[in-house]
Amino acid sequence: MGQDKNLGIELDDFLEFYLLDSQEQVEKLGSGLLELEKDTDNIAIINELFRSAHSLKGASGTMGFTPIVELTHAAEDLLEKLRQGKMAVTNEIIDVLLAVTDRLKLMLAQVEQKVPITEEYNDLTSQMKALSETGALTESNFSPARQDVVNQAENLLIEFPLTFSERQILEEAQAANKAIYQINVTVAPDALMKSVRAVMVMQRLEAYGTVVKMFPSLDELDNNDQHKIHILLTTMELPEEIRADILEISEILDVKVLNYAYAVSQNGFAVENKAEVQAESPATHNEPPKAAGQGKINSPAGLEPGQINKNKVHTIRVDTDRMDNLINLVGEMVITRTRLVKIGNDLKDTNQNVSLVNSLNDTNVYLGRLMSELQESVMRLRMVPIGTVFSRYPRLVRDFCRKSGKKIDLVIKGEETELDKTVIEMIGDPLTHIIRNSVDHGIEPPEQRLAVGKDKTGVITLDAYHEGNHIAIIVSDDGAGLDLEKIREKGRQNGLIAENEELSERDLTNLIFHPGFSTADKITDISGRGVGMDVVKKAITNLGGLIDVQTKKGEGTSFIIRLPLTLAIIQALLVELGEEIYAVPLSSVVETLLVNTKEIKTVGGLQMVQIRGNTLPLLSLRQKFDLPEREEEVEEVYVVVVGLGDKNVGLIVDELQGQQEIVIKSLGDLNGIPGIAGATILGDGKVTLILDIGSLIQDVLISR
Amino acid sequence: MQEEQMVTFSLGSEEFGVDIMKVQEIIRIPPITRVPKAPDFIEGVINLRGNVIPVVNLRVRFGMLPGEETDLSRIIVLQIDNKIFGVRVDGVTEVMRLSSDSIEPPPPIALGLDASFIRGVGKIGDRLLILLELDKIMDGELMNEETA
Numbered sequence: 138m139g140q141d142k143n144l145g146i147e148l149d150d151f152l153e154f155y156l157l158d159s160q161e162q163v164e165k166l167g168s169g170l171l172e173l174e175k176d177t178d179n180i181a182i183i184n185e186l187f188r189s190a191h192s193l194k195g196a197s198g199t200m201g202f203t204p205i206v207e208l209t210h211a212a213e214d215l216l217e218k219l220r221q222g223k224m225a226v227t228n229e230i231i232d233v234l235l236a237v238t239d240r241l242k243l244m245l246a247q248v249e250q251k252v253p254i255t256e257e258y259n260d261l262t263s264q265m266k267a268l269s270e271t272g273a274l275t276e277s278n279f280s281p282a283r284q285d286v287v288n289q290a291e292n293l294l295i296e297f298p299l300t301f302s303e304r305q306i307l308e309e310a311q312a313a314n315k316a317i318y319q320i321n322v323t324v325a326p327d328a329l330m331k332s333v334r335a336v337m338v339m340q341r342l343e344a345y346g347t348v349v350k351m352f353p354s355l356d357e358l359d360n361n362d363q364h365k366i367h368i369l370l371t372t373m374e375l376p377e378e379i380r381a382d383i384l385e386i387s388e389i390l391d392v393k394v395l396n397y398a399y400a401v402s403q404n405g406f407a408v409e410n411k412a413e414v415q416a417e418s419p420a421t422h423n424e425p426p427k428a429a430g431q432g433k434i435n436s437p438a439g440l441e442p443g444q445i446n447k448n449k450v451h452t453i454r455v456d457t458d459r460m461d462n463l464i465n466l467v468g469e470m471v472i473t474r475t476r477l478v479k480i481g482n483d484l485k486d487t488n489q490n491v492s493l494v495n496s497l498n499d500t501n502v503y504l505g506r507l508m509s510e511l512q513e514s515v516m517r518l519r520m521v522p523i524g525t526v527f528s529r530y531p532r533l534v535r536d537f538c539r540k541s542g543k544k545i546d547l548v549i550k551g552e553e554t555e556l557d558k559t560v561i562e563m564i565g566d567p568l569t570h571i572i573r574n575s576v577d578h579g580i581e582p583p584e585q586r587l588a589v590g591k592d593k594t595g596v597i598t599l600d601a602y603h604e605g606n607h608i609a610i611i612v613s614d615d616g617a618g619l620d621l622e623k624i625r626e627k628g629r630q631n632g633l634i635a636e637n638e639e640l641s642e643r644d645l646t647n648l649i650f651h652p653g654f655s656t657a658d659k660i661t662d663i664s665g666r667g668v669g670m671d672v673v674k675k676a677i678t679n680l681g682g683l684i685d686v687q688t689k690k691g692e693g694t695s696f697i698i699r700l701p702l703t704l705a706i707i708q709a710l711l712v713e714l715g716e717e718i719y720a721v722p723l724s725s726v727v728e729t730l731l732v733n734t735k736e737i738k739t740v741g742g743l744q745m746v747q748i749r750g751n752t753l754p755l756l757s758l759r760q761k762f763d764l765p766e767r768e769e770e771v772e773e774v775y776v777v778v779v780g781l782g783d784k785n786v787g788l789i790v791d792e793l794q795g796q797q798e799i800v801i802k803s804l805g806d807l808n809g810i811p812g813i814a815g816a817t818i819l820g821d822g823k824v825t826l827i828l829d830i831g832s833l834i835q836d837v838l839i840s841r
Numbered sequence: 842m843q844e845e846q847m848v849t850f851s852l853g854s855e856e857f858g859v860d861i862m863k864v865q866e867i868i869r870i871p872p873i874t875r876v877p878k879a880p881d882f883i884e885g886v887i888n889l890r891g892n893v894i895p896v897v898n899l900r901v902r903f904g905m906l907p908g909e910e911t912d913l914s915r916i917i918v919l920q921i922d923n924k925i926f927g928v929r930v931d932g933v934t935e936v937m938r939l940s941s942d943s944i945e946p947p948p949p950i951a952l953g954l955d956a957s958f959i960r961g962v963g964k965i966g967d968r969l970l971i972l973l974e975l976d977k978i979m980d981g982e983l984m985n986e987e988t989a
Contacts, residue, residue, distance in 0.1 A: 826877075826886075
């Protein structure tokens with residue numbers, strides 16, 4: 138590893154940033170390659186890939202990680218060939234580039250562990266070299282799509298009225314092998330002082346090269362309500378860097394950097410064939426994305442909207458510890474405010490100086506409003522779109538397809554759905570497992586699909602959406618469905634089903650979540666090691682979620698995961714049991730009822746009540762929590778109906794105390810006590826326990 | 842000569858000592874919230890400046906009869922291996938120095954309480970001080986839970 142000893146200490150500070158950034162670039166490369174495989178003519182994706190490889194190379198060079206530099210350099214060369222249209226995208230190219238991303242991940246992992254990079258890479262670089270030498274195409278092999286892009290570009294180029302001295306500058310630049318770009322800048326139409334923006338643009342551009350000409354002039358800009366500026370620049374720098382830099386200026390909507398082909402012979406203006414158009418920014422991107430195959434031609438660069446957004450989001454990285462600390466402090470403030478409110482109310486009862494007390498209480502109300510806004514904003518800091526998890530699956534599915542010969546489309550929806558960071562971190566592995574299962578056992582081989590009249594390409598859908606206070610994540614396939622007969626047989630063998638016991642379809646399917654339960658006949662590389670769905674279930678239960686499976690023979694299987702939105706601050710219903718107060722997460726509360734004790738029947742040791750024609754199992758919290766029964770006879774009891782998914786249970790409590798926002802605190806060493814999810818601190822400073830609805834429901838349903 | 846600094850406290854008629862380096866603070870008994878289904882020696886949880894920490898009732902832990910709460914009752918907040926928890930005692934007596942010489946290994950039949958919590962016995966004049974090793978005081982809880 139070529140890291141300079143003297144710089145070592147200083148570079149160490151940057152290592153973390155380097156790793157974060159590089160890992161992101163590698164991810165981008167991976168997902169971009171998969172897109173490119175489907176859409177091989179899309180020059181915008183190639184540009185994007187080239188940019189990622191380039192910045193990876195640059196950053197690694199600074200840090201002195203030579204193997205990464207050499208590997209990315211070779212990849213960059215190959216991408217450059219694609220970019221210039223000298224080669225067509227082939228499966229081999231995608232394969233080798235994907236292999237590069239894998240190797241880069243391994244190398245970065247070594248960097249992270251602070252060990253020298255020992256991963257081999259010569260095999261890949263020589264493969265890439267061979268590809269870029271043999272795969273070269275002639276200019277005439279340009280794909281039609283690329284031609285269209287060029288035509289589009291033609292319309293955007295304008296003829297600059299050039300003076301003699303300006304022509305001279307251009308000719309000199311050409312002689313010096315500098316690029317000449319026409320830069321089209323769109324200023325927001327409602328921006329005041331457009332000339333100021335123009336000057337800022339010019340100042341930035343001066344850093345890159347020589348600004349030869351600007352059209353229209355500054356005066357015309359302010360007077361004529363123009364908002365498009367055309368600038369002629371000679372430079373050695375990359376167009377994308379220039380573009381990105383200018384886009385940073387506020388009120389600049391769009392920047393296009395075009396190759397301006399200057400030729401002396403043709404009256405000073407011509408368009409070269411390789412004119413290149415950079416991506417449009419979302420502000421001007423008002424065309425809806427069209428079906429693949431034609432949409433990409435129309436929007437000049439054909440970037441998917443999501444991809445553009447990713448580039449435009451302005452973010453800073455913050456240590457999660459600092460963020461959590463902030464969230465804790467806000468939580469403390471919320472508690473402190475409830476104390477203030479209490480003091481205010483007490484004062485009102487005793488104090489004579491009414492106006493002063495009233496203004497205190499008014500201020501409290503206002504403070505409360507601010508606090509809830511602050512709290513919401515802070516909580517949003519922890520929310521991460523689930524797309525960050527989903528993005529790793531296209532690769533998984535693709536690799537499997539290439540290995541097994543199955544044909545599978547992975548459809549991803551709802552990737553913008555946001556979830557708490559902790560949940561995001563924990564959900565990846567269970568999801569991977571479920572998807573592997575669908576890929577391996579769910580989707581049938583193409584011949585078998587054709588035989589039963591299905592399309593030979595199977596579809597796995599990954600979807601996420603809000604459902605009340607929960608997030609639902611659904612993995613469904615259109616495969617063969619679970620083999621209920623096999624499950625029944627297996628269940629009998631394992632003693633999970635008694636000899637003469639008949640289970641409902643639903644109970645049968647849920648057997649797959651039992652430890653060590655696998656119906657796979659043979660163990661494959663992908664899944665079926667017999668450890669599996671029970672681990673998945675455990676992971677999801679730990680997150681306070683539920684998992685359910687629905688299957689139809691011949692039509693497919695769906696796994697439905699329900700997760701709480703956030704883990705830190707929740708709305709809760711406070712209930713009383715004698716002296717004790719417990720908090721029920723409001724997200725799980727379906728309704729509260731007053732039930733006549735005469736209507737409560739005991740069936741098989743379990744209390745039940747008929748509500749609107751449905752039987753609702755009941756659980757006495759006093760009993761559950763080892764409290765003595767109430768001394769006084771009551772005619773009616775409060776029942777809090779809680780549910781997760783479609784499973785409902787009624788909790789019998791003494792009193793309802795009302796709802797309140799609570800901050801979830803860990804019980805530390807006491808975590809994992811059945812029925813208790815955590816603790817919170819109420820306004821009076823007392824600790825109150827939060828009920829774990831998932832485990833309470835499971836208790837009742839199991840004892841049935 | 843090697844010296845150790847101890848916080849000493851009483852439970853019934855016995856006197857105990859813990860290493861002062863493990864004591865974070867000593868507080869009066871705040872309202873304690875019972876945790877159902879927790880091991881019986883866990884008296885509950887308390888709010889320590891915004892953090893929820895468990896409290897171990899040492900009398901129960903050591904198999905003694907439960908005692909009344911008095912003005913002298915205290916919770917000693919300990920920090921061991923980054924875990925913070927409280928132990929409830931009948932009273933905190935003093936902070937004292939003890940030379941290593943006067944510490945003897947625990948007797949084989951330990952005074953009716955689990956020997957794994959005893960580090961040794963200290964002698965100060967005619968007083969007998971049971972030196973506690975509380976690192977494992979919370980551990981039993983997980984075992985209890987699993988065997989329950």
